[in-house]
Amino acid sequence: xxxxxxxxxxxxxxxxxxxxxxxxxxxxxxxxxxxxxxxxxxxxxxxxxxxxxxxxxxxxxxxxxxxxxxxxxxxxxxxxxxxxxxxxxxxxxxxxxxxxxxxxxxxxxxxxxxxxxxxxxxxxxxxxxxxxxxxxxxxxxxxxxxxxxxxxxxxxxxxxxxxxxxxxxxxxxxxxxxxxxxxxxxxxxxxxxxxxxxxxxxxxxxxxxxxxxxxxxxxxxxxxxxxxxxxxxxxxxxxxxxxxxxxxxxxxxxxxxxxxxxxxxxxxxxxxxxxxxxxxxxxxxxxxxxxxxxxxxxxxxxxxxxxxxxxxxxxxxxxxxxxxxxxxxxxxxxxxxxxxxxxxxxxxxxxxxxxxxxxxxxxxxxxxxxxxxxxxxxxxxx
Numbered sequence: 001x002x003x004x005x006x007x008x009x010x011x012x013x014x015x016x017x018x019x020x021x022x023x024x025x026x027x028x029x030x031x032x033x034x035x036x037x038x039x040x041x042x043x044x045x046x047x048x049x050x051x052x053x054x055x056x057x058x059x060x061x062x063x064x065x066x067x068x069x070x071x072x073x074x075x076x077x078x079x080x081x082x083x084x085x086x087x088x089x090x091x092x093x094x095x096x097x098x099x100x101x102x103x104x105x106x107x108x109x110x111x112x113x114x115x116x117x118x119x120x121x122x123x124x125x126x127x128x129x130x131x132x133x134x135x136x137x138x139x140x141x142x143x144x145x146x147x148x149x150x151x152x153x154x155x156x157x158x159x160x161x162x163x164x165x166x167x168x169x170x171x172x173x174x175x176x177x178x179x180x181x182x183x184x185x186x187x188x189x190x191x192x193x194x195x196x197x198x199x200x201x202x203x204x205x206x207x208x209x210x211x212x213x214x215x216x217x218x219x220x221x222x223x224x225x226x227x228x229x230x231x232x233x234x235x236x237x238x239x240x241x242x243x244x245x246x247x248x249x250x251x252x253x254x255x256x257x258x259x260x261x262x263x264x265x266x267x268x269x270x271x272x273x274x275x276x277x278x279x280x281x282x283x284x285x286x287x288x289x290x291x292x293x294x295x296x297x298x299x300x301x302x303x304x305x306x307x308x309x310x311x312x313x314x315x316x317x318x319x320x321x322x323x324x325x326x327x328x329x330x331x332x333x334x335x336x337x338x339x340x341x342x343x344x345x346x347x348x349x350x351x352x353x354x355x356x357x358x359x360x361x362x363x364x365x366x367x368x369x370x371x372x373x374x375x376x377x378x379x380x381x382x
Contacts (some may be wrong), residue, residue, distance in 0.1 A: 004380045006075045006210040010038040011362060013064040013372040014305070016333055026055055026172045033060035034305030034334040036362070037067060039116045041080055045053075047120025048362060049112035050307040052276040061372075067109050068375045070096065075113070076382040080121065084282040086114035092181035105255060107278045114280020114310045123357035129311065130352070133285055135318025136369045139349030143168055143196065143326040145303060151179035152185040159329045163345030165193045166221065166324060172202025179214060198224040203251070205235040212243045222248040222270050229253060233265055240267035250287075254278045259287045263294050271325075272301040276308045281315055287318040299323040306338025310358045313350055321352060325350050334370070338362045 006181050014034045021028035035051040053060035053065060074092035090097075090112035099104045122132035130137045143166030144159035156167055169185055171178040177199075186195050197220055204209070208226040214280045215223055227235055229252035240247055248270035253259050255278070262268050271291040275284040288298040298321050300312040313325050327343055327350065328335050336343060340353055340360045353359025364371070 004080050005042055005381060006039050006078060006080065007042045007280060008040040009068075009071055009075060009379055010040075011064060011067045011071075011373070011375045011377075012036040012038070013060060013247030013374075014334055014367055015060065015372050016331075016370050018331060022146070022330055023150070023171060023173060025202045029054070030057070030232060032330075032332045032334055034307075034338065035060055035063055035067065035112075036307055036338075037071070037112050037116055039075070039113070039120055041120065041124075043220040045120055045124040047116040047118070047123060048118065048307050049114070050276050050305055050311070051112040052108045052274065052304060052308070054304065063105055063108065064373060064375075066105055067112075068377060071109060071113065072377045072379050073382075075379045076207065080117055082117070084114070085117040085332060086110040086278075086280040086282055090115050103254070103278075108276065111276050111278055111280040111283070112311070114282050114309070115275060118281045119311070119357040126356050128352070128354060128359060129281075129314035129357050132357075133281060133315060133318035135320065137314075137352060137354060138317050139317045139346065139351045140313055140325050141348055142166075142327050142345055142350040144329040145326045146170065146328050146330040147185065148330070149174055149181035152181055153188065155329045156185065156188065159371045160190075160193075162343065163348060164327070164329075165348055166192065166196065166199055167329075168179075168196040168224070169198050170200065172199035177211065178201065180213065183214075183218065194221045196221045196248075196263060197226065199226045201206045201225045201228040203227060205231070205239060206382065208239050208267075209242060212239070212245075220245050220348065222230060222246045224248040224270075225252070233261070233267075236267040237265065246270060248272055248299070250274075251277065256283070256286070259290070263291055266358070270297045270299050272299050274301040275312055275315060276302065281311060283291070283317050284312075285319065288315065288321075292321050297323050299319065302326050303328050305332075305334040305351045306336065306340070307358065308351065309335055309339050310360070313352045314358065317352060319369070334367065337366050
């Protein structure tokens, strides 16, 4: 059937070298990568996806090679009306996943394919991605993420000027875990502004409990990943009972069972699946809907290039709720340019481009100086 198979895969690897590294609990980030895929069907329709590739350092180079080498065969017998494209790719690459012991990179490739297929479908129908996902296109509330301990004053000022009123600061690293700077940031906020904190899995239960009283005193909108994603359910439950601050997490959960368990446990008030890390739009939509149905707040996690940002915004728009879109406040032209050149808010809302699919055609030519590789592979029917 024409128009129902992938004809060509394009893998574009972009990289922005930072003049100053970003400090995180996983070590310094010295470059901002973006790994994009473009799928084209046998009638010339196309769609874009993005592969999560922030860590480990240099992991974007590996994923770019992996995508170009393993995705063509995995795409060969995939129908573009497949209910869950990410699951198709994971099934096709299951043995490779076992052999290499690397579920993460494979799931990230599968997630990118899923996003690209949804974008292709929406472009082919001439409708916004949010509508293709069963919802409506609407502006979504957003917050400024990636606020660092050392630069919190300048970052908050810059993002405030762009219309942001919610800010999330990294903690869990450096002297005193960055908590004095968090206190200073909280003290400098205006009356209508809110602060969140992200510990990026830095603490065990003992350390988290030691910091709980101070964190509760700051009236944070949420505390994100104070414990490792694989910490025992009892630890999460103990911390949730001891703290008044809502707990958030989910970017490092990787399957339905993990999310279902977290929702049933009730200790995470905010669920944050990352559509470029696992599940794509299919899995993200399923988890977001389940979270909302169980009284949880859905706030998509995302910190990468503009394709993933727009796809996350469309999903948030489609499923509804009062969740906030995560927008990077660090130096990242791969977010700004690929998202259409505008991240400023209107009335505290991120306005999603209204064209078909993601709403825009990514400006790759404007990023030519940051292009590491551009590989095209034909996809032959199996």
